[in-house]
Amino acid sequence: MAGHLLKSESVFAFLAVHRGELFPEEMFADLFPSRRGRPSVPAEVMASVITLQALHGLSDNETVDAVTFDLRWKAACGLPITAGSFHSTTLTYWRRRLAASDRPNRIFEAVKAVVAATGALSGRTRRALDSTILDDAVATQDTVTQLIGAIRRVRREVPGAGEVIAAYCRAHDYDDPGKPAIAWDDADAREALVDALVGDAHRLLGHLCEQDLGPRAAEAVALLALIAGQDVEPVADSDGTDGHWRIAQKVVSDRVISTVDPEARHAHKSVHRRQDGFKAHIAVEPDTGIITDCALTKASGPGSGDAAVGIDLLAGESEPVTVLADSGYGSGALRAELLAGGHVDRVKSAPTRSPVPGGFTVDDFAVDHTARTATCPAGITRAITAQGYVTFGVICRDCPLRAQCTTSATGKSLKIRPHDALQRAARRESRNTAWLNEYRRHRPMVERSIAWLTRGNRKVRYRGVAKNDHWLHHRSAALNLRRLITMGLTHTGTTWAVA
Structure with a gap:
């Protein structure tokens, strides 16, 4: 009843007519190998919904509302106006089925096949x-929050860990989801808390090291071990005793920033x-x-x-x-x-850089990759070692070009990379x-x-x-489909074409 009102160059109008050709039922047959019935929602409808969800950036609940109340979504999915929608967990169910399959990104591949069939990229090389x-979907956590979160996760996942924590871990009440009540502006108090939490983590790990753990439990224990070591370092006390733990004065590479999503990372643009x-x-x-x-x-x-x-x-x-x-x-x-x-x-x-402002760069040194030698701007030639190093050393001492070449007291040295x-x-x-x-x-x-x-x-x-890689492929598929429609995508009855 509302299909004729759709904009002709919209994704809604295209899916209303061509969703069956774009997402045929057999394309998803392997997701449901059981002979005991079939999914209650047709595959072409779910694939269309997943595509529209990625295109518009909606949550599962917002997507269900759109299918229920938005006439454009109903027309795109071929649903009657009075038809209700499915439950939001159906989307989760389909994403899990796709993720566990041999072709988790088949929706992206389907649109990519349409691109190939149209010849839209022919001659475009x-x-x-x-x-x-x-940005990630969770809050970045500091060291204290991560240690507490990792210990609480071990308690949830590892049988018997709760008893160990109750008996040996005293730095914090791990039933309390909040931060410990200390004077956070007091550096000594913060350092004492970190030391106590790291001690709790080590005692807990020590009591669990002999257990046979399942996959989830082993993952929780491994995460705790990582958190307990990545941000802290040991410090010896002035009296020569074993000392204590403190926040490390350096940042490790590939640092975990949240126990909720251990794969999220810091990045510097x-x-x-x-x-x-x-x-x-x-x-x-x-x-x-x-x-x-x-x-x-x-x-x-x-x-x-x-x-x-x-x-x-x-x-x-x-x-x-x-x-x-x-x-x-x-x-x-x-x-x-x-x-x-x-x-x-x-x-x-x-850009190549010079240790001296306005001085010589690596391109001012002539390199013979066959003979394995390098020649400096002053005409001095040295051999390249097997490790790729070139050392000019004492010859630089009286060189008139030294001020333009190096500030090192031991003379100029180069590193010749494998693909130099x-x-x-x-x-x-x-x-x-x-x-x-x-x-x-x-x-x-x-x-x-x-x-x-x-x-x-x-x-x-x-x-x-x-999970986010699958989302990215769905998002890219939706953008490609929208772009193809703008270029005049249509189905001739036998194949895809663009105007």
Whole structure:
């Protein structure tokens, strides 16, 4: 009754007509192998709802309300106006089924297949890579809160831990969910509390070390051990006794910031701007804005680097492409992968730095990678060691160019990286006018796709990398579908096409 009122170029109108072709029933048949009936909600309806939910950034309850009361959602799902909706837990049920399957991102893959069928990317051989930080869905916790939370989690998950805590752990009343009642402006009181909490954690771990633990219990114990060690350090007392524990004067890499979501991380977009959460990586065709692939990682730590993820984002390309990216992707390993894959390298190089303002940089040293030698601006040649080091040493003592080269008392030294030749070639190439013009014309377009991705969705809704990675793929699928519809997507009866 309301379908004719939908805007013709909207996702609602498209799904109202073509959801069956886009999300056929057999596409989800493997999710329900049992012969005892079928899901009460058709697969094409649930896939459409998941897509619209990701597009509009709604919670499960808001999505159910939209399906119940919004005529656009009813038309998109093919539901009568008077039809009620399903319970919000149905969405959770479907997400879990998808996550446990062999193809958890099949909705993204379905839209990607439509892109291929239309030929929208035919002849478009550029891919722009970028990443952005997404805020986590939980509060960042300090050391005290994390220690208390980790001990309470062990009590919940490990049989018998409650008795151990009651008998040996006295730093805090672990039935109280709040912080301990101390004078928080008193440094000695804070230090004594940290020492007592770390002592509780160690005593608890000591009593549990001999137990056979299940997966959840083992995870809780491992998290407590990590929290009890990542932020504190031992300090010897002045009288020579064993001393006590205090907050460490350094920050460990890959630091856990919340026991509620142990995979959330700190990240620094700049010196003064810090965010907590995850990192979304995307590869985009810059002219159309279509996302060709995406991935979500921790915001920092191993495996979250732009260059490492960038290599994976290009793995699905069937032919060589021109890769445009900022200097965050400019690692030697990525350039080597681009060369091996036949791709064109348009990745910006990081600026070279000199230890002396206005002095010589690494590019002023001539390196013969075949002969394994390096020659300084003064014409002195030294061998490169097996570890990649070059030491000029005492020869720098009377060198007239020393003031422009180094401030070290022991003379100049260099580190030649494994892919140094590729990096030098990339820096030379990036100075060419044609290189610069192509980069400046096409690379900034990825910012448009980042803006579409994060508009109203800067904060993730789930905990952990896996769940939020599935959300990112659903979000990217919805954005791609909307972009294709804007380009004139239609179904001819046999295949997909764009006007």
